[in-house]
Amino acid sequence: MPANLRMIARPAIAAVLLGALVQGCTVGPDFVPPKADTPASWTGKALTPVPANKETSAVAVTPITVAAWWTSFDDPMLTSLAERAAASNLDLRRAVLRIAEARAERDIAAAGQWPNLSGNGSYTRERISEKTALTSLLGGFGGAAGGPTGGVSMALPGLQNPFNQFQYGFDASWEIDLFGRVRRSVEAADADTAASIEDSRDVLVSLLGEVARAYIDLRGAQLRRSILGENLATERDVLALARDRRRAGTGNDLDVANAAAEVTSTEAQLPAVRTRMTQDINQLSFLLALEPGALGAELEAAKPVPPIPPQVPIGLPADIVRRRPDIRNAEAQLHAATARVGVAVADLFPRLTLNADVGLQAQRFGDLGNWASRFFSIGPNLELPIFSGGQRQATVRLQDVKAKEAALAYARAVLAALHDVENALAAYGPEQSRRASLEATAAQNRDALTLARQRYASGVTTFLDVLDAERTLQQTELSLADSTTAVSTDLVALYKALGGGWELQPSAANDAGAGAHAEAHDSDPR
Numbered sequence: 001m002p003a004n005l006r007m008i009a010r011p012a013i014a015a016v017l018l019g020a021l022v023q024g025c026t027v028g029p030d031f032v033p034p035k036a037d038t039p040a041s042w043t044g045k046a047l048t049p050v051p052a053n054k055e056t057s058a059v060a061v062t063p064i065t066v067a068a069w070w071t072s073f074d075d076p077m078l079t080s081l082a083e084r085a086a087a088s089n090l091d092l093r094r095a096v097l098r099i100a101e102a103r104a105e106r107d108i109a110a111a112g113q114w115p116n117l118s119g120n121g122s123y124t125r126e127r128i129s130e131k132t133a134l135t136s137l138l139g140g141f142g143g144a145a146g147g148p149t150g151g152v153s154m155a156l157p158g159l160q161n162p163f164n165q166f167q168y169g170f171d172a173s174w175e176i177d178l179f180g181r182v183r184r185s186v187e188a189a190d191a192d193t194a195a196s197i198e199d200s201r202d203v204l205v206s207l208l209g210e211v212a213r214a215y216i217d218l219r220g221a222q223l224r225r226s227i228l229g230e231n232l233a234t235e236r237d238v239l240a241l242a243r244d245r246r247r248a249g250t251g252n253d254l255d256v257a258n259a260a261a262e263v264t265s266t267e268a269q270l271p272a273v274r275t276r277m278t279q280d281i282n283q284l285s286f287l288l289a290l291e292p293g294a295l296g297a298e299l300e301a302a303k304p305v306p307p308i309p310p311q312v313p314i315g316l317p318a319d320i321v322r323r324r325p326d327i328r329n330a331e332a333q334l335h336a337a338t339a340r341v342g343v344a345v346a347d348l349f350p351r352l353t354l355n356a357d358v359g360l361q362a363q364r365f366g367d368l369g370n371w372a373s374r375f376f377s378i379g380p381n382l383e384l385p386i387f388s389g390g391q392r393q394a395t396v397r398l399q400d401v402k403a404k405e406a407a408l409a410y411a412r413a414v415l416a417a418l419h420d421v422e423n424a425l426a427a428y429g430p431e432q433s434r435r436a437s438l439e440a441t442a443a444q445n446r447d448a449l450t451l452a453r454q455r456y457a458s459g460v461t462t463f464l465d466v467l468d469a470e471r472t473l474q475q476t477e478l479s480l481a482d483s484t485t486a487v488s489t490d491l492v493a494l495y496k497a498l499g500g501g502w503e504l505q506p507s508a509a510n511d512a513g514a515g516a517h518a519e520a521h522d523s524d525p526r
Contacts, residue, residue, distance in 0.1 A: 026180030027349065028342020031187075031335045034407065036327075036414045038317040043422060056432050057308040057491070059425060064315045064323070067503035069495040070212055073306035073488070077298070078215050081284060085211045088289040092207055095200035102196040106189035112182040115174035120167075120359070127162035166368055169359015169375075176354060176380075181346035184339045191336035198329035201502035205325060209496035211287050213489055215306070218280035220485030222302040225273045227477045228266055231470070234449075235263045238466060241457060255463040262467060266474070305484050308491050314425070314498060317418060324417050324499030330410040337399070337406040344396040351383040420497035428490045435487055438480040445473035 041061065066072060070082045086092065128135060177183055239259035245251030278293075285294045321327055356378040360368045367373050385392060449469040455461040495501070 025178060026183055026342065028180070028184055028345040029338055029403075031191075031338040034331065034334065034410055036318070036321040037411070038321060038414065038418065040317070042314070042317060042425060056436070057310055057312055057428075057487075059312045059314050059428070059494075061316060062313040064313050064319065064498060064500065066313070067500065069500045070208060072309040072312075073212075073491075074309075075215075075303075075306040077303070078212060078306055081211050081215055081288065082208050085207055085287050086204060089207050089287055090289050092200065092203050095196075095203040099193065099196045099200055102189070102193040106186065106193050109182070109185040109189040112175060112185065113177065115172055115354075117170060117172045119170050121169075122165075122167050124165045125162060126165060130161075160363075164363050164365075165361065166363070166365045167359060167361040168368070169357065169361075172354075172356040172358075174354045176352040178352050179346040179349040181343055181351070184342035184346060188336045188339035188343065191332045191339060195329050195332035195336065198325040198332060201325035202329060205496060205499060205501045207287065208501040209492055211284065212492040214280050214283040214287065216485055216488045216492065218277060218284070218299060219303055219305040220481060221273055221276040221280060223305060223481040223484065224478060225270065225277070226302060227474070227481055228269055228273065231474045231477070232263065232266045235259065235266055235470060238453065238470065239263055241453070242463060245457075250459055251463070258463060258467055262470060306488050308488055312428075312491065312494065314421070314494070317421070320417050320421060320497075320499055321414060324413075325502050327410070327413045327417055327499075330406070330413040334403070334406040334410050337403040341396065341399045341403050344392070344399040347392050347395065348385065350385070353381045353383070355379065355381055417497070417499070421494070424490065424494035424497045428487070428494055431483060431487050431490050435480065435483040438476060438483050442473065442476045442480050445469065445476050449473050 068079075068082075070078050130136075175182065239256070239262075242251055242255040242259040246253065246256055281295050281299050282292045284299070285292055288295070315323075356376070358374075358376040358378070360373045361375050362368050362370065362373040449466075449472075452461065452465045452469040456463060456466045
């Protein structure tokens with residue numbers, strides 16, 4: 001190797017060796033996954049069994065094995081809506097794009113581990129002033145200034161004034177990560193990416209829960225419409241009976257007016273039910289990124305409320321810590337905050353940067369190929385923080401407080417998850433008991449109405465008994481419809497509280513958002 005090249009290479013080699021020696025030095029706290037404070041089991045009240053029959057569903061403290069929980073309702077339309085929402089929902093696609101943003105930020109942080117090399121080329125036409133102190137001094141050495149090229153040109157005969165300058169070369173800089181500032185930045189960016197992935201999964205969990213809730217509510221509204229329609233037919237029959245009795249002289253105008261009022265009262269309830277159905281269809285259309293009413297043709301026909309499965313596995317409280325994306329997101333954010341403490345601590349220590357500037361420079365373009373036109377500067381730059389008014393120390397304190405805040409956010413996420421599950425369990429069992437009681441009550445009310453109509457037709461009782469029986473039956477049947485809807489909705493809330501659903505792989509592989517979500521799933525760092 002020529003002597004000149006050896007002179008250039010030695011400082012670079014020395015700096016690289018120095019960097020290699022100190023690469024293992026990383027300041028700041030190392031992240032330790034937090035230990036979630038969870039009870040050994042769910043409370044006894046939450047697991048209270050309900051009266052067993054063919055329509056009830058029991059919870060079991062067994063491992064959760066069904067990822068696509070909506071399939072447990074055995075409703076093909078619900079399954080289809082869930083899969084389409086996962087492939088097209090706009091909020092979910094935005095969450096997936098935030099994963100791409102986090103990955104780009106990570107790549108930006110990781111680039112700091114490598115040298116920064118750039119090429120440059122320039123041409124300048126320059127004239128040096130002859131009326132400055134320096135040029136006057138040069139003119140004094142060179143003799144009296146005169147003519148257009150006097151002064152500087154006489155002092156430096158090789159330099160014309162004005163003159164051309166051609167240059168091209170390379171600039172390089174490399175921060176030697178002495179105390180792990182860059183490595184901690186990359187660690188924080190990796191944690192941010194993991195948090196973005198978990199955030200997209202949390203959005204998916206919420207999305208699927210909203211789809212199921214809106215769909216079940218739609219079927220519940222259709223059930224109410226059916227009940228009101230049946231009651232309306234019965235009430236019109238009673239109105240016809242009252243009119244017949246009036247014509248026969250055994251009834252009166254008051255009975256007819258009361259029967260007619262009962263008919264119009266039931267008719268008045270139908271518009272609200274239709275509005276509720278329209279809003280549910282529009283909500284489902286919105287969740288699937290479709291225009292209002294786009295799903296009307298598919299969903300207008302009445303179908304039963306999706307039935308609940310005979311058994312629901314819920315696992316143990318400790319299981320939800322790893323299942324719920326919001327808890328995993330909080331842990332990743334704690335990891336990122338911990339790593340940023342290390343970044344702030346590293347800024348308290350010296351920063352070593354290796355700089356190099358190598359190239360060719362000449363007044364004439366043709367001289368650039370001459371070895372004598374070469375120039376270089378190379379060497380380390382050591383930046384030692386001495387005084388910044390306490391800014392760096394305050395930054396360390398700030399990041400430390402943020403890490404403590406993230407730890408509290410994690411603890412809160414775990415506690416909120418436990419409460420979500422307990423509340424969902426507390427609603428699921430009792431609502432089934434309420435539904436069973438309403439079913440028995442509705443059966444008795446039907447018998448009472450039949451008996452009241454028979455007695456009224458025979459003239460044994462007054463029309464008020466018929467009206468009371470009609471109203472009681474209608475209220476009971478509507479309450480039963482609401483309870484049937486609530487049972488299925490409570491099960492959706494339970495599945496959501498358990499953190500199920502993010503394991504879904506969208507089926508629309510050609511959809512950009514769905515493909516990105518699948519990529520996010522495949523890149524799960526756990």
